[in-house]
Amino acid sequence: xxxxxxxxxxxxxxxxxxxxxxxxxxxxxxxxxxxxxxxxxxxxxxxxxxxxxxxxxxxxxxxxxxxxxxxxxxxxxxxxxxxxxxxxxxxxxxxxxxxxxxxxxxxxxxxxxxxxxxxxxxxxxxxxxxxxxxxxxxxxxxxxxxxxxxxxxxxxxxxxxxxxxxx
Amino acid sequence: xxxxxxxxxxxxxxxxxxxxxxxxxxxxxxxxxxxxxxxxxxxxxxxxxxxxxxxxxxxxxxxxxxxxxxxxxxxxxxxxxxxxxxxxxxxxxxxxxxxxxxxxxxxxxxxxxxxxxxxxxxxxxxxxxxxxxxxxxxxxxxxxxxxxxxxxxxxxxxxxxxxxxxx
DNA sequence: TGTAGATTATTCGCATCCAAACAATCGAGC
DNA sequence: GCTCGATTGTTTGGATGCGAATAATCTACA
Numbered sequence: 001x002x003x004x005x006x007x008x009x010x011x012x013x014x015x016x017x018x019x020x021x022x023x024x025x026x027x028x029x030x031x032x033x034x035x036x037x038x039x040x041x042x043x044x045x046x047x048x049x050x051x052x053x054x055x056x057x058x059x060x061x062x063x064x065x066x067x068x069x070x071x072x073x074x075x076x077x078x079x080x081x082x083x084x085x086x087x088x089x090x091x092x093x094x095x096x097x098x099x100x101x102x103x104x105x106x107x108x109x110x111x112x113x114x115x116x117x118x119x120x121x122x123x124x125x126x127x128x129x130x131x132x133x134x135x136x137x138x139x140x141x142x143x144x145x146x147x148x149x150x151x152x153x154x155x156x157x158x159x160x161x162x163x164x165x166x167x
Numbered sequence: 168x169x170x171x172x173x174x175x176x177x178x179x180x181x182x183x184x185x186x187x188x189x190x191x192x193x194x195x196x197x198x199x200x201x202x203x204x205x206x207x208x209x210x211x212x213x214x215x216x217x218x219x220x221x222x223x224x225x226x227x228x229x230x231x232x233x234x235x236x237x238x239x240x241x242x243x244x245x246x247x248x249x250x251x252x253x254x255x256x257x258x259x260x261x262x263x264x265x266x267x268x269x270x271x272x273x274x275x276x277x278x279x280x281x282x283x284x285x286x287x288x289x290x291x292x293x294x295x296x297x298x299x300x301x302x303x304x305x306x307x308x309x310x311x312x313x314x315x316x317x318x319x320x321x322x323x324x325x326x327x328x329x330x331x332x333x334x
Numbered sequence: 335t336g337t338a339g340a341t342t343a344t345t346c347g348c349a350t351c352c353a354a355a356c357a358a359t360c361g362a363g364c
Numbered sequence: 365g366c367t368c369g370a371t372t373g374t375t376t377g378g379a380t381g382c383g384a385a386t387a388a389t390c391t392a393c394a
Contacts, residue, residue, distance in 0.1 A: 005236070005247065013235050021296070026315045027303040031208065033322035035228075038205035039249040040329040041198065046352095056351095058380065068180050069172070074343065080172065082206040087381045089344055094379070110389045111342035129188070136194040142324050148193045154318050155200035157309050162207040213382095223381095225350065241373070254351050256374055261349070277359045278372035 034155075041139050049132050053124055058083060060132075062091050063117065066101060067125045071114045073106075100124060201322075208306050216299050220291055225250060227299075229258050230284065233268060234292045238281045240273075267291060 005013070011025055042057050050060050061081045066072055069080075078088045092115065095101045100121035106112035117125065140148055172180070178192055209224050217227050228248045233239055236247075245255045259282065262268045267288035273279035284292065307315055 010235065017235055018296070021300075023300050024304040026312055026319075027307050028300065029319040030307045030310075030315050030322075031303045033319045033326065034201075034205050034208060036249055037322040037326045037329075038201050040326045041201060043249075044329045044332070056379070068177065068184055075341090082203055082210075083380090084382050085343065086345085086383075090380065109342080112389095113343065129185070133188075133190050133195065136198045137191040139325055139329050140194050140197045142328055143197075143321055145193055147321060148197050151318065151321050152193075152196040152200045154310055154314060155197075155204040158306055159200065159204045159207045161309055162204075162211045162306050165211070223349070242371090250350090251352055252373060253353075253375085257350065276372085279359095280373065 034158075044139065045132065045135060049128065049135050053128050055128075056091075058087070059091055059095060060128075062088065062095060063100060063121060063125055064129070066115050066117055067122065067129075070116045071104075074103075074113045074115060077115060095121070201325075211306065212299070212302060216295065216302050220295050222295075223258075225254070226258055226262060227295075229255065229262060230267060230288060230292055231296070233282050233284055234289065234296075237283045238271075241270075241280045241282060244282060262288075 011028075014023070014025075014028075045060075046057055050057065053060075055063070058081065062077055065077050065080045069076070074088055074092070075085060078085045081088070083091075092101060092103060096103060099118055102116050102118055104114045104116070106114055140151075143151065178195075181190065181192075181195075212227075213224055217224065220227075222230070225248065229244055232244050232247045236243070241255055241259070242252060245252045248255070250258075259268060259270060263270060266285055269283050269285055271281045271283070273281055307318075310318065
């Protein structure tokens with residue numbers, strides 16, 4: 001972890017400070033490392049790839065999901081990206097004002113809004129994504145192919161379980 | 168993933184739409200599942216545990232780190248928690264206004280600020296943390312002990328690598 | 335044909351998040 | 365003792381993030 005304390009130091013201190021509590025340290029290690037890794041990787045991507053295009057992580061995800069599935073309904077972008085529709089509305093406003101996406105009302109259902117990339121939005125993604133994918137490879141380069149597959153599977157099952165208990 | 172598309176569908180569509188690009192799908196799977204899992208787990212915790220105490224994820228992390236290491240310097244909280252000092256200042260203002268923490272200027276270095284929990288901050292953490300840790304156990308219950316250890320190790324090495332390239 | 339319940343995207347209010355700029359402080363070096 | 369570079373925490377401006385409320389729309393049903 002970025003902080004000055006190693007995990008071992010942290011666990012030792014936790015045992016000192018929280019004596020008497022029955023704690024699941026293996027679970028704590030999973031959760032805290034999940035967030036540290038996600039945070040570190042996100043910051044890395046924002047600084048090394050996305051800042052060139054002046055994009056936040058979420059703006060990038062919206063562009064990417066739209067690039068892959070366009071034309072796509074806004075509710076689907078929000079679901080794929082894992083953020084609220086309120087957040088998406090704001091991010092789409094930002095991207096639309098930069099001319100990267102366009103929003104169109106659905107012909108068939110007046111409640112729905114469809115999103116496309118613009119020409120410049122597509123060009124931006126075509127230029128940016130190879131570098132992004134290269135960084136994706138780099139941040140897990142220390143893992144074997146088997147480890148990567150195993151890691152992705154374990155994360156996927158955590159997500160599936162967690163979201164299942166939300167519904 | 169929460170979206171309507173499975174990973175297999177997503178990869179197929181990516182290959183269709185991005186034909187001609189050499190992409191590292193294993194790396195993509197790692198990155199996308201890392202964020203989905205982190206996001207899903209964070210939302211789960213905010214809804215099921217932290218909302219009772221009207222705490223955001225980050226507010227909780229600040230309280231937890233302070234609880235374990237207090238008195239602690241603000242720069243150390245930011246480093247342990249993985250967010251900027253600017254963010255920390257705002258979150259500490261919120262927590263201080265709720266009477267959960269207090270900030271004190273250092274005696275020995277006028278630049279530094281030290282943070283403690285208040286009595287009610289400590290009580291809140293003592294009451295909240297067992298439920299939090301129980302949820303930590305739940306979100307990884309589907310994994311064996313060996314898998315949890317392996318997962319934490321792989322995430323830790325990704326974080327270490329990513330942060331090493333920042334310095 | 336009209337109504338009611340459900341769904342959609344947007345808005346609002348507030349909290350978080352960060353880079354950059356700033357003021358205060360520290361310590362090394364002269 | 366003074367200066368300069370570095371460090372700290374705060375402020376600023378702007379973007380994200382969300383729950384709740386809102387208005388518009390859809391569909392099933394009477």
